[in-house]
Amino acid sequence: MPEEIKAHITGVVFQIAAHAGDRVQAGDPVIVLESMKMEIPVEAPRPGSVKEIRVQVGQTVQDGDVVAIME
Amino acid sequence: MLRKVLVANRGEIARRVIRACRQLGIPSVAVYSEADARAPHVRDADEAVPIGPAPARQSYLSIPAIVDAALSTGADAVHPGYGFLSENWRFAQACRDARLVFVGPSVEAVRSMGDKTEARRRMAAAGVPVLPGSDGAVTDVEEAAGIAATVGFPVLLKAAGGGGGIGMARVDAAADLTGAFAAVRRRAEAAFGDAAVYVERYVQRARHVEVQVFGDDQGQVVHLHERECSIQRRHQKLVEESPAPGLSPALKDGLTRAAATGARAIRYVNAGTMEFLIEPSGAFWFLEMNTRLQVEHPVTEEVTGLDLVVAQLRVAAGAPLPWRQEEIRQRGAALECRIYAEDPAKGFLPSPGTITALVLPEGEGIRVESGVVVGSEVSVHYDPLLIKLVTCGATREDAVARMDKALAGCILEGVKTTIPFLRRVVAHPEFRRGAVHTQMVEQGAFNA
Numbered sequence: 001m002p003e004e005i006k007a008h009i010t011g012v013v014f015q016i017a018a019h020a021g022d023r024v025q026a027g028d029p030v031i032v033l034e035s036m037k038m039e040i041p042v043e044a045p046r047p048g049s050v051k052e053i054r055v056q057v058g059q060t061v062q063d064g065d066v067v068a069i070m071e
Numbered sequence: 072m073l074r075k076v077l078v079a080n081r082g083e084i085a086r087r088v089i090r091a092c093r094q095l096g097i098p099s100v101a102v103y104s105e106a107d108a109r110a111p112h113v114r115d116a117d118e119a120v121p122i123g124p125a126p127a128r129q130s131y132l133s134i135p136a137i138v139d140a141a142l143s144t145g146a147d148a149v150h151p152g153y154g155f156l157s158e159n160w161r162f163a164q165a166c167r168d169a170r171l172v173f174v175g176p177s178v179e180a181v182r183s184m185g186d187k188t189e190a191r192r193r194m195a196a197a198g199v200p201v202l203p204g205s206d207g208a209v210t211d212v213e214e215a216a217g218i219a220a221t222v223g224f225p226v227l228l229k230a231a232g233g234g235g236g237i238g239m240a241r242v243d244a245a246a247d248l249t250g251a252f253a254a255v256r257r258r259a260e261a262a263f264g265d266a267a268v269y270v271e272r273y274v275q276r277a278r279h280v281e282v283q284v285f286g287d288d289q290g291q292v293v294h295l296h297e298r299e300c301s302i303q304r305r306h307q308k309l310v311e312e313s314p315a316p317g318l319s320p321a322l323k324d325g326l327t328r329a330a331a332t333g334a335r336a337i338r339y340v341n342a343g344t345m346e347f348l349i350e351p352s353g354a355f356w357f358l359e360m361n362t363r364l365q366v367e368h369p370v371t372e373e374v375t376g377l378d379l380v381v382a383q384l385r386v387a388a389g390a391p392l393p394w395r396q397e398e399i400r401q402r403g404a405a406l407e408c409r410i411y412a413e414d415p416a417k418g419f420l421p422s423p424g425t426i427t428a429l430v431l432p433e434g435e436g437i438r439v440e441s442g443v444v445v446g447s448e449v450s451v452h453y454d455p456l457l458i459k460l461v462t463c464g465a466t467r468e469d470a471v472a473r474m475d476k477a478l479a480g481c482i483l484e485g486v487k488t489t490i491p492f493l494r495r496v497v498a499h500p501e502f503r504r505g506a507v508h509t510q511m512v513e514q515g516a517f518n519a
């Protein structure tokens with residue numbers, strides 16, 4: 001089942017930590033947001049593989065935006 | 072006296088500096104990013120210059136944009152505030168090269184204290200106690216492991232080019248060192264462009280107490296007493312006060328002497344802060360020196376009755392220190408609470424948004440330093456500090472009681488803030504007793 005990974009805060013994409021095809025464990029950072037001088041990881045909710053990253057470095061994302069899809 | 076001062080900052084501190092300029096009759100120039108075109112600091116200043124897009128790297132951290140703004144408006148001095156370029160020696164150097172007065176210490180002082188391993192060396196040489204740790208930057212994990220084994224776990228790994236709690240990790244056991252060492256190097260490289268890391272012993276249940284110092288061109292250095300700053304999250308302060316509660320006269324004397332000695336050793340000019348950790352045993356250690364005006368300077372102003380920013384401007388213009396040490400007295404008590412756009416219920420996650428309602432307390436013994444108004448956009452691009460609430464009184468109990476009421480009277484809607492958390496801090500029995508230490512927030516002492 002594909003599953004959407006959503007940003008839990010508003011911020012700017014600082015780093016893409018995982019890429020399409022990568023295996024991740026629950027709690028691994030998928031992307032890292034920068035907001036108000038803090039780096040905040042958006043983590044994989046469960047073990048699995050990353051199907052797609054929907055954002056680019058430098059892009060602003062809002063709280064609730066889909067940032068990646070898990071397989 | 073200075074002719075015109077450019078304020079290279081935003082938010083409450085830009086407004087604070089503009090106010091001091093006005094008091095001295097000096098015209099002020101604000102700078103602003105595209106996100107801040109309608110910000111209060113822009114309206115406060117006599118002139119304002121746009122310096123670039125919202126991201127700080129392209130505006131408030133752009134040395135050429137700020138130097139150009141100063142030159143094009145005929146300013147002869149630049150006040151950097153805190154944060155942004157305030158502790159960037161290249162900026163101080165660029166100001167000097169452009170024949171602009173940098174309202175702060177010398178380029179050399181900014182540079183040597185900005186390199187935290189160099190600062191440790193200089194202070195140790197001056198006889199100021201420094202925490203056991205590495206002599207300089209540590210480049211490989213085996214060396215870090217050797218030092219950690221000597222000083223004993225837990226240890227702190229810190230970025231040599233850093234400060235302000237950024238790029239720091241506590242390591243409790245040898246097994247965790249390799250991962251933490253790599254992570255701190257990576258963060259240090261990203262944040263400061265310098266992957267150098269050093270090791271210090273971690274002190275459990277320590278208090279963070281700092282001393283305000285001030286020097287002038289004639290080589291005089293005074294201290295303006297201490298501030299207690301132990302209530303912190305992510306190694307960053309939330310509540311500060313002066314005096315530090317319950318310090319013995321001997322300990323206080325030791326701290327202020329060490330601070331003045333350290334500042335004299337580097338021929339420090341203008342306002343600066345020597346930060347110390349105090350162990351439960353009463354032993355104290357130099358942590359770092361902040362070569363700028365501190366966020367929490369108002370608590371010192373309230374207990375001494377002195378205006379630090381006005382003094383900064385006068386001393387930067389070449390005037391001698393306006394006070395002798397024996398004239399600087401600490402009277403009563405003052406407390407500062409930092410209102411951040413953060414959600415304390417979610418681990419202090421940032422909370423950007425638009426401020427839709429704002430009512431701030433006023434009255435005897437209450438001082439408000441605010442960078443925002445109704446309608447202000449709280450942007451993801453900048454520090455989340457919105458407002459500093461300061462109260463004072465004849466005793467600590469008076470100042471704390473006033474803070475309790477002042478926080479209860481604050482209405483701020485549109486973003487989540489630290490207000491509910493701060494109310495729990497000032498109501499907490501341990502805080503009321505003055506029994507504070509730097510791990511209280513992370514240990515959940517003030518959780519709802």
